[in-house]
Each structure stands twice: as C-alpha cells, then as structure tokens.
Amino acid sequence: MKQELLIEKIELFRVPPRWLFLKITTREGIIGWGEPVVEGKASTVEACVKEMGKYLNGKSANNIEDIWQVLYRGGFYRGGPILMSAISGIDQALWDIKGKALGVPVYELLGGAVRHKMKMYCWIGGDNPEVVLEQAYEKVKMGFKAVKMNATGGMDWIASMKDVKTVANNIKLLREEFGYDLDIGLDFHGRVHKGMVKRLIDELTPFEPLFIEEPVLSENNEALKHIYSYTSIPIATGERMFSRWDFKPLLEQGTVDIIQPDLSHAGGISEVRRIATMAESYDVTLAPHCPLGPISLASALQVDFVSANAIIQENSIGIHYNQGFDLLDYVLNPEVFDLTDGYVDLFKKPGLGVEINEEKLKEGAKIGHDWSNPIWRGQDGNFNEW
Known part of the structure; x- marks a missing residue:
C-alpha cells in the first residue's frame, strides 16, 4: 500500500558560506532535503519558499509533478531566479522523500542509470595568473582530470590588447604544464x-579549451549566431536561464553545444530533466552548473546519471567561496563524492544519496551569512560585470 507522505513541516537553514538548505518532513517521519538559493539573494528565496509553504502544508509529497505545476503556474507571475530557485529546492526535497520512501535512488525513479560513473570538474581562479598553477595542482592532487577557470577579470566593453594577452597567458600556463x-x-x-x-x-x-562558457550574457544570446560560426570551440551557456521556456529559443537558434542549467535555479530535478531531454533532441549536451552545496550537487548528479547527453559535472568542493565551511562539512557520508580517476561513482543510497549532518547544519545556521558578489568598476569608474 502506497504511503500518503503528507507534508507536515518545512524548515530552512541559511548557512555559510552562502547557501540555504530546506528540510521537508512528512507526517510519516521521512525527511527530504533541498537547496533553494540564489547566490546573494538567500533571504529573498527563503521568503519565497515560506510563501510557497502555505500551499505545501498537508499536501502529499508523492505528487511531485502536480506540486511543481501549481507552484510554477498558480501564482500568475512565472519564471525568474527567485521563484524558480524556490521551486527548485522544494522539488529536490520531494524527490528525496519519494526515493527514500521507495528505497531507491532518484535516478531509478527517472528511468534508471545510463552510466556507472560521472566525470567531474572543479573551478580554479583564472582572474590572477599567480594562482592558476597552484590551484590546478591542488585539484589534480584531489583526483580531478578537468578544471574550469575564469577567462578574464573585469573587462571593458572594448578592452586593450594588454588585457587580451593576459587572458591567453592563463590557459597557456596550464597547457604548457599539463x-x-x-x-x-x-x-x-x-x-x-x-x-x-x-x-x-x-x-x-x-590552447584548445574544452569549452567556452557564457561568452556573452544570456540576455544577449542572439549574439551567439555570430560567435558560433566563428569558432570550433564548443560553446556553453545556461546558468542564468531558469526553465525549458528560457532554453527553447536558444536550442531552436542552434548556437549552443553545451547547456548548463543549475539544479537550484532551473526548477529542480523535474525541470532540468525535461531541459536535458529537450537538448538531446537538438544533439546538445548537458553539463549542469553547480557552484553550490551538497544537496544541489547530489541533485545534479541524479540527473546526470539518467541523461545520455550529460558529459561533465561541476562541483564546488574547496573553491574560494567556501571559507569556514566547505561542501563536505555538512555531509555525513562524504565518501559518495570521492573521485576515482576524475569520476564519481553511481550513488547507491535511496533518495538524493546524501545524508545531511544536522548538528553541523545547526551550527552553521547560528552563524548564517549575508553573502553578496563584489561590485567591480573599470579605471574610469564605469560598472564592470563580475
């Protein structure tokens, strides 16, 4: 007999370095975890989740798709980073509950795994050439076979050749070394x-990079028509796109090779799985964006495991944002993220596959955070994109 899994309690934990965790508990005592957050807008998303919680209380956690549709369509105004990030964390938690109730990993509920391991990459600093080699060696020592770095620091609309040459030098250092x-x-x-x-x-x-990410802002995706035909380097984008409707014109335009929806911004597991399937029909690959915490990463991997077009997964273990608390600090079973020759093995535990250390979580919540990204300006005082 199917358990009702009625939603009874919703709790939020704003924890350093810059994350928001969601805990949904059912009347039957099953707990699901989600990570609904926009970097720099954690309090705003927290308020949005609380508003949505008024609808969730007493509903069956089994009805993931119906809840998704109501939260997305039932408020009249749709989309955008705040609403979609709130939905994302709720969706993650509901899939976690269902997997635990049925005793299977989430990928089994999505159709079963298409791979037994997933290639991973981690971020290194590319703004400053002094740290490029040092951080790359650190990641290689951790077991990574792939890294990503910022191509530039702040850049003027039309930059000097000195700045352009600096960009090329950073990747040149890595290519010559590795x-x-x-x-x-x-x-x-x-x-x-x-x-x-x-x-x-x-x-x-x-220097043949693996891909170029967000060559222009997503609001300027029409510019990719000119960029795409200019280079053989794969073009990646999508971290600031929040639903299948955002990705639809990009895919129809045919000017992207790798899409990067974020599991904590683009509607959670339900929506990113749909986006991945859409992309597959256009022969476009998936590499989910994930500079966040363990729940977001576990959610991304569940989609990767079941998506034939997933190629590589970002993670934030040890990146510079994680000061004081790192991704693994909040996890009781950190071994699930262990790397073997650059890959993470298929998860075996039910639900999302990560067990949250609630003592550490409560410790972090007492500290909280008010993280925001820096504001950059050029030499003339004009705003530069961060």
Whole structure:
C-alpha cells in the first residue's frame, strides 16, 4: 500500500558560506532535503519558499509533478531566479522523500542509470595568473582530470590588447604544464561584451579549451549566431536561464553545444530533466552548473546519471567561496563524492544519496551569512560585470 507522505513541516537553514538548505518532513517521519538559493539573494528565496509553504502544508509529497505545476503556474507571475530557485529546492526535497520512501535512488525513479560513473570538474581562479598553477595542482592532487577557470577579470566593453594577452597567458600556463592530460574549460562569466568575444577566441584557440562558457550574457544570446560560426570551440551557456521556456529559443537558434542549467535555479530535478531531454533532441549536451552545496550537487548528479547527453559535472568542493565551511562539512557520508580517476561513482543510497549532518547544519545556521558578489568598476569608474 502506497504511503500518503503528507507534508507536515518545512524548515530552512541559511548557512555559510552562502547557501540555504530546506528540510521537508512528512507526517510519516521521512525527511527530504533541498537547496533553494540564489547566490546573494538567500533571504529573498527563503521568503519565497515560506510563501510557497502555505500551499505545501498537508499536501502529499508523492505528487511531485502536480506540486511543481501549481507552484510554477498558480501564482500568475512565472519564471525568474527567485521563484524558480524556490521551486527548485522544494522539488529536490520531494524527490528525496519519494526515493527514500521507495528505497531507491532518484535516478531509478527517472528511468534508471545510463552510466556507472560521472566525470567531474572543479573551478580554479583564472582572474590572477599567480594562482592558476597552484590551484590546478591542488585539484589534480584531489583526483580531478578537468578544471574550469575564469577567462578574464573585469573587462571593458572594448578592452586593450594588454588585457587580451593576459587572458591567453592563463590557459597557456596550464597547457604548457599539463599538456592534454587536463581538460580546461574557460568561463567568460558574461564579463565580455560582443565586440571582444571573437578577438579573445583568436587568442585562446591555440590552447584548445574544452569549452567556452557564457561568452556573452544570456540576455544577449542572439549574439551567439555570430560567435558560433566563428569558432570550433564548443560553446556553453545556461546558468542564468531558469526553465525549458528560457532554453527553447536558444536550442531552436542552434548556437549552443553545451547547456548548463543549475539544479537550484532551473526548477529542480523535474525541470532540468525535461531541459536535458529537450537538448538531446537538438544533439546538445548537458553539463549542469553547480557552484553550490551538497544537496544541489547530489541533485545534479541524479540527473546526470539518467541523461545520455550529460558529459561533465561541476562541483564546488574547496573553491574560494567556501571559507569556514566547505561542501563536505555538512555531509555525513562524504565518501559518495570521492573521485576515482576524475569520476564519481553511481550513488547507491535511496533518495538524493546524501545524508545531511544536522548538528553541523545547526551550527552553521547560528552563524548564517549575508553573502553578496563584489561590485567591480573599470579605471574610469564605469560598472564592470563580475
């Protein structure tokens, strides 16, 4: 007989370095975890989840799709980072509950795994050449075979050649040191405007990056028409896109090779799985964005395990944001994220597969955080994209 799994309690924990964790408890005592957060807007998303909680109380946690549809469509205004991130964390927690209730990992409920391990990469600093080699060696020692770094620091709309040459030098250092034993993704981070992208590509092409991420801001995706035909380097984007409707015109335009929806921003497991399937029909690959905590990462991996077009997974273990508390500090079974030759093995535990250390979580919640990204300005005082 199917358990009712009625939602009884919703709790939120704002914890350092910059995360928000959600705990949903059912009347039957099954706990599900989610990570609904926008970096720099944790309090705003927290308020949004609480508003949505008024609808969730007393509902059956079994009805994941119906809850998703109501939360997305029932408030009249739809989409955007705050609403979709709140839905994302709730969706993650509901899948965690269902998997635990049935005693299977979430990927089994999504159709079963298509792979037994997932390739991983981690971020290193690319803003400053002094740290590039040091951080790359640190990640290689941890077991990574791939890294991603920022291609640039702050950049003017039309930058000097001195700044352009600095960008190329960073990846040159890595290529000379590691050869092709290390895959290197370059994140333009939306810092570069259309007028500079092709010039930067000219400088970077000899060092053969794995991909170029967010060569322009997602609101300027039409500019990818000019960039895509200019280079053979795969183009990646999508971390600031929040639903299948955001991805639809990009996929139809045919100017992207790798999509990067974030499991804590793009509607959770339910929606990112749909986005992945849409992308597969356009022969586009999936590499979920994930600079966040263990629940977001576990959710991304559950989608990766079941998506044939998933190629690599970002994670934030040990990155510079994680001061005082790191991703694994909140996890009772950190071994699930252990790397073997650059890969994480298929999870075996039910639900999302991570067990949260609630004592550490409560310790972190007492500290809390008010993280926000820096504001950058150029030499003339004009705003620069971070």
